[in-house]
Amino acid sequence: MAEPHGGRVTSKTPGRVPGRVRGRVPRQLPARLRHVAQRLRPRSVRARATLGASTVVALALGAASFALLGMLDGNLMRNAQADAERQALATAGLAATGRLDTVLTPGRGTDFLQVIDARGHVLAASPNLLGRPALSPSRPGKPGTVRDTWKEGPARGGRRHRVVQVTTVTGEGLVTVLAGTSLREADAADDFVTGALAVGVPLLVLTVALVTWRVTGWALRPVEAIRAEVAEISDRDLHRRVPVPHSQDEIARLAVTMNSTLDRLEAAGIRQRRFIADASHELRSPITVLRTQLEVAQAHPDPALWGELVSGALEDTVRLQDLAADLLLLARLDTGEPPPDGAVDLADVAREAARSRRQDRVPVAVEIAPEAVVRGSTLWLTRLVTNLLDNAQRHADGWVGIVLRLDEATNTAVLEVRDDGPGIPAADRERVFERFTRLDDARSRDEGGTGLGLAIARDIAGRLGGSLTVEDAPTGARLVARLPLDTA
Incomplete structure (x- = not known):
């Protein structure tokens, strides 16, 4: 059975611990998100550069678009408010001097006018509001000016209006003048600019992505050539070198460094082969002499010759020992310890x-x-x-x-x-x-x-x-x- 508690339903099933069940998701969800993010992350430098440039341009254009729309809307609204406020102040001046007509003629940029007394009775109005009740239910208790934006204007249907409410003192008490100006021009401009940005910004981002993709591919082409050449170089082809571009940039310096490394590798390989050949030759001579002496001693078992043969064999053995010690020390020196x-x-x-x-x-x-x-x-x-x-x-x-x-x-x-x-x-x-x-x-x-x-x-x-x-x-x-x- 379930009971409502705080707008949610909690289970009363025995043996179930809601905290443990709910605790699995936070532990599994980040791992899955990381897995998805790793799979969606671009693998190549070209793709990462394109994505980064496109993201930066998209964010910059988005911020600039919002700023442009805000500045445009604010400027148009200030112009509309200035027209309405000028008309409202002029009408309030007529009401204060007692020269207010029942039918008011809106001036340039003003859509409607209405004058209301402190009891909510309409004292005067523009032709499009004749016979209409008071537009504003509020009754200001002191003189002043209030500026507001109405989403639905009383004289222009669903258009927004910038309304200026001016309250002044007359011989019959407080009188409030409502003057409204339609924001249809601002809305039309906003719609036009929004539509233009909605089409232009994606096209511009797409253009930047395409240009970045092409330029990055062109810039990384020498790197791919270097990689392909190095991939084909084996221990028998150390004489080959990677192509050096004529751009004299970082990639050219990379190619020069790679060729210098190949020079050192080739020199090390030549030195190693020469060392092995020389060591083999140096070892072969005393070993050959030592074998010859032993064969002579075996073929001529004359005790009178053994002293000389053993002495010569001992000298060659010492020579081999010294050579082996030198080779071992050189090997230790070459290890880079x-x-x-x-x-x-x-x-x-x-x-x-x-x-x-x-x-x-x-x-x-x-x-x-x-x-x-x-x-x-x-x-x-x-x-x-x-x-x-x-x-x-x-x-x-x-x-x-x-x-x-x-x-x-x-x-x-x-x-x-x-x-x-x-x-x-x-x-x-x-x-x-x-x-x-x-x-x-x-x-x-x-x-x-x-x-x-x-x-x-x-x-x-x-x-x-x-x-x-x-x-x-x-x-x-x-x-x-x-x-x-x-x-x-």
């Missing part, structure tokens, strides 16, 4: 590296600053110094020097490693840092070089925020590493 960020005294690292080489074929002269704290790790910095000293000792004739000083102007630690060897030609000063690169006078693998030492040293310096370059020297080679000092 954050570099170590500890405080390390580079002076201690350099002194320890030089101290361990006192018995080497080429001694190391030391000139090291008391302290040079940089950011990094002891392992990386030791590898940097060791690789530079190994390279210098491998090519030096009889002297190697290591110098560590502080450059206060640039707030860097400057590490120099020099030797008195043949030096590095100016044309090869960048090539020596490429992986597996050996100059013509140092291509012998018997000297122990893998062609990765300087490449690893430069990668370490770069990862620690520094640099490694080959600079001018009176004799031999001079490699200079610059690392930022620890400001903390």
